[in-house]
Amino acid sequence: MADNSNNTNPSGKPQSPQGKPSPNNTKPKKGWVMYVVYGAIILVLGGMLLRQDSTNGPHKIKWAKLESIIRQQDYTKIVIVNQEFAEIYIKPTAIKNDTSYSDLVGHNMMSQPTSGTGFYLYEFVTFESFEKDLEQIEEETGVRVELTPEKRTSPWRDIFIVFGPLLMLIVFFMIMSRISQRQMGGGGGGIFGVGKSKAKVYDGKTPTNVTFKDVAGLAGAKEEVMEVVDFLKNPRRYTDLGGKIPKGVLLVGPPGTGKTLLAKAVAGEANVPFFSMSGSDFVEMFVGVGASRVRDLFDEAKKKAPCIIFIDEIDAVGRARGHAGLSNANDERENTLNQLLTEMDGFSSGTNVIVLAATNRADVLDKALLRAGRFDRQIYVELPDLEERKGIFNVHMRNLKLNNDENTEGYVDRDFLAKQTPGFSGADIANVCNEAALCAARKGKKLIEKQDFLDAIDRIVGGLEKRTKVLTEQEKRTIAYHESGHASVSWLLRWANPLIKVTIVPRGKALGAAWYLPEERQITTYEQLFDEMTSLMAGRASEEIFFGKISTGALNDIERATKMAQSLVVYYGMSPELGNISFYDASGQNDYGFTKPFSEKTAEIIDKEVKRIVEEAYARAKSIILGHRDQMNELASQLYEKEVLFREDLERIYGPRQADLEKKKEEENQKLASASTEESDNSAPSNPTDDQPQHDNENLLD
Numbered sequence: 001m002a003d004n005s006n007n008t009n010p011s012g013k014p015q016s017p018q019g020k021p022s023p024n025n026t027k028p029k030k031g032w033v034m035y036v037v038y039g040a041i042i043l044v045l046g047g048m049l050l051r052q053d054s055t056n057g058p059h060k061i062k063w064a065k066l067e068s069i070i071r072q073q074d075y076t077k078i079v080i081v082n083q084e085f086a087e088i089y090i091k092p093t094a095i096k097n098d099t100s101y102s103d104l105v106g107h108n109m110m111s112q113p114t115s116g117t118g119f120y121l122y123e124f125v126t127f128e129s130f131e132k133d134l135e136q137i138e139e140e141t142g143v144r145v146e147l148t149p150e151k152r153t154s155p156w157r158d159i160f161i162v163f164g165p166l167l168m169l170i171v172f173f174m175i176m177s178r179i180s181q182r183q184m185g186g187g188g189g190g191i192f193g194v195g196k197s198k199a200k201v202y203d204g205k206t207p208t209n210v211t212f213k214d215v216a217g218l219a220g221a222k223e224e225v226m227e228v229v230d231f232l233k234n235p236r237r238y239t240d241l242g243g244k245i246p247k248g249v250l251l252v253g254p255p256g257t258g259k260t261l262l263a264k265a266v267a268g269e270a271n272v273p274f275f276s277m278s279g280s281d282f283v284e285m286f287v288g289v290g291a292s293r294v295r296d297l298f299d300e301a302k303k304k305a306p307c308i309i310f311i312d313e314i315d316a317v318g319r320a321r322g323h324a325g326l327s328n329a330n331d332e333r334e335n336t337l338n339q340l341l342t343e344m345d346g347f348s349s350g351t352n353v354i355v356l357a358a359t360n361r362a363d364v365l366d367k368a369l370l371r372a373g374r375f376d377r378q379i380y381v382e383l384p385d386l387e388e389r390k391g392i393f394n395v396h397m398r399n400l401k402l403n404n405d406e407n408t409e410g411y412v413d414r415d416f417l418a419k420q421t422p423g424f425s426g427a428d429i430a431n432v433c434n435e436a437a438l439c440a441a442r443k444g445k446k447l448i449e450k451q452d453f454l455d456a457i458d459r460i461v462g463g464l465e466k467r468t469k470v471l472t473e474q475e476k477r478t479i480a481y482h483e484s485g486h487a488s489v490s491w492l493l494r495w496a497n498p499l500i501k502v503t504i505v506p507r508g509k510a511l512g513a514a515w516y517l518p519e520e521r522q523i524t525t526y527e528q529l530f531d532e533m534t535s536l537m538a539g540r541a542s543e544e545i546f547f548g549k550i551s552t553g554a555l556n557d558i559e560r561a562t563k564m565a566q567s568l569v570v571y572y573g574m575s576p577e578l579g580n581i582s583f584y585d586a587s588g589q590n591d592y593g594f595t596k597p598f599s600e601k602t603a604e605i606i607d608k609e610v611k612r613i614v615e616e617a618y619a620r621a622k623s624i625i626l627g628h629r630d631q632m633n634e635l636a637s638q639l640y641e642k643e644v645l646f647r648e649d650l651e652r653i654y655g656p657r658q659a660d661l662e663k664k665k666e667e668e669n670q671k672l673a674s675a676s677t678e679e680s681d682n683s684a685p686s687n688p689t690d691d692q693p694q695h696d697n698e699n700l701l702d
């Protein structure tokens with residue numbers, strides 16, 4: 001995941017752990033201000049230059065004074081400069097005798113450009129209006145006024161007119177470059193450096209503020225990543241024996257299982273520089289940028305070795321390349337991937353740079369990326385099991401105000417919550433904790449209680465309750481029978497998931513819902529899958545039996561049952577008609593672009609088998625419901641009335657769940673069996689001598 005931590009500055013330089021810039025990090029800020037100052041200086045200088053000729057020195061006068069000078073003919077000459085202003089040179093005698101020119105005495109007398117007289121300056125509003133006014137005076141006095149036009153240029157002014165805009169443009173781009181560089185948060189270059197890597201760099205003391213304490217469970221994965229850190233810190237321990245340090249480690253697992261968190265914890269624990277980047281950061285609209293960023297990232301990393309590079313969501317760049325001729329083999333992503341492959345080959349195992357990457361689609365990654373010598377190791381980060389879920393709850397409950405009083409009903413029991421959340425990822429559990437806090441706050445509680453967590457789980461699984469949705473009586477009755485069908489059949493079947501709660505209050509998109517507690521198992525048998533399909537079809541079966549018609553309400557159930565049947569036949573080789581054949585493509589690369597890797601005849605068999613299995617599940621569900629008609633009626637009418645029923649209500653109607661009793665019995669038998677083997681092990685000699693061959697092992701092999 002993208003990491004928003006701001007412990008680095010845009011140039012990728014470290015900041016202090018508190019997030020304050022360290023002293024040497026003030027540079028960019030200073031530079032920014034400097035650019036603005038330079039710009040302002042250029043503007044002011046330019047302005048001064050432009051105005052220099054016109055405003056330096058002479059007294060400015062208004063039209064009234066100019067008119068009187070002209071009418072009295074006190075001037076020696078009037079110079080029109082660039083049609084912008086006029087210089088009016090006054091006769092020395094007038095200056096001497098007329099007190100109205102006293103302001104010229106001692107002023108301008110030295111600086112007069114031509115005649116040795118003082119002069120005034122008159123700025124035109126427009127030259128045309130000046131001409132018109134002058135004509136009027138000429139008409140009235142009958143004296144023609146001689147004007148001396150003059151073109152004046154200043155070399156500085158010309159230089160500024162030519163180069164000023166260019167200079168301004170350069171300053172503007174420099175400022176923009178700084179801004180964009182800051183916004184991209186990456187290492188240097190700004191818009192002039194799109195090819196620079198945008199990796200965040202963490203170094204110093206635990207700058208990510210995440211340690212292994214924040215990662216619950218994942219013991220195996222933690223151990224493996226810690227080994228990576230050890231490779232970097234004590235490489236000689238491994239190389240002295242001739243071993244090679246691995247170059248790449250790939251974290252693979254479903255979304256939200258803590259891959260990014262684990263990588264951040266490595267950064268926190270490793271005490272080596274850590275470059276973090278997302279796969280999508282490499283790809284930009286410019287061609288060649290991705291490859292250049294990869295190069296830059298590895299160059300930077302090599303300079304800081306020993307260090308770790310972390311590439312999140314590597315599938316954004318690491319997807320399998322197309323076949324030449326069949327796809328556009330030269331596209332930008334492929335160039336980026338090629339560069340990544342080259343860089344990972346390029347550094348020898350002695351470089352002390354290890355690449356850590358995370359993805360939830362290892363199946364789509366290019367094979368070249370996964371080969372030994374690149375991502376030599378793959379660490380699987382699975383969905384958490386019961387104990388791990390408990391641990392994750394503990395981590396995320398650290399800052400929550402909980403009801404911890406075991407003697408109250410609202411006591412937040414971690415074991416119970418972990419049992420209620422099978423199939424939840426770490427991210428889901430973090431979400432449940434947050435949602436529970438919000439739930440409690442909404443109710444104005446001082447402490448978060450068990451019910452808040454249950455409401456949060458319901459909300460996350462089923463969506464928000466929508467009691468405002470208007471249903472007709474008949475619709476409500478149909479939903480009650482539909483949900484009772486699911487609840488009853490799953491209660492009665494050995495391998496179906498046991499019910500926790502069933503409701504006919506609309507939630508999210510669904511009009512009714514049933515919550516089950518899936519069993520935690522690593523492999524699934526045909527019987528287990530078929531039981532699950534039967535309970536999925538039970539909703540529609542119930543509608544048909546009790547109302548004689550079926551509705552669209554079963555869409556989601558049928559869809560899921562059909563998909564399960566398809567997987568049984570096409571992937572798991574569980575159809576007797578088709579035999580032990582799987583059309584599953586683990587690489588997901590579908591090498592030659594075939595849509596179907598089987599013949600039309602096989603396709604027909606698949607269709608037939610899928611239909612057969614789904615129909616069999618439906619018929620089975622119907623026969624189970626027909627065999628329990630009375631209980632079904634009672635359950636549906638209670639559900640209709642109360643709107644929500646729990647496991648205990650079902651137990652009241654059907655008695656204890658047979659499947660649970662059987663399971664308990666099996667577990668007890670297993671315990672007994674293991675206890676007796678332990679006993680026989682203990683009675684055997686614990687330290688077999690060389691004279692006593694270990695026949696036990698031989699028997700085991702037999």
Ligand code: ATP
Pocket residue numbers: 001214215216217218253254255256257258259260261262358359360392395425426427428430
């Ligand atoms: P994705 O593949 O979608 O990027 P991910 O596997 O990288 O997901 P993270 O981003 O690491 O998942 O996890 C998301 C959040 O879930 C974390 O920020 C954390 O709050 C929580 N979480 C996940 N796993 C754990 C764990 N083992 N312990 C504690 N919290 C966890």
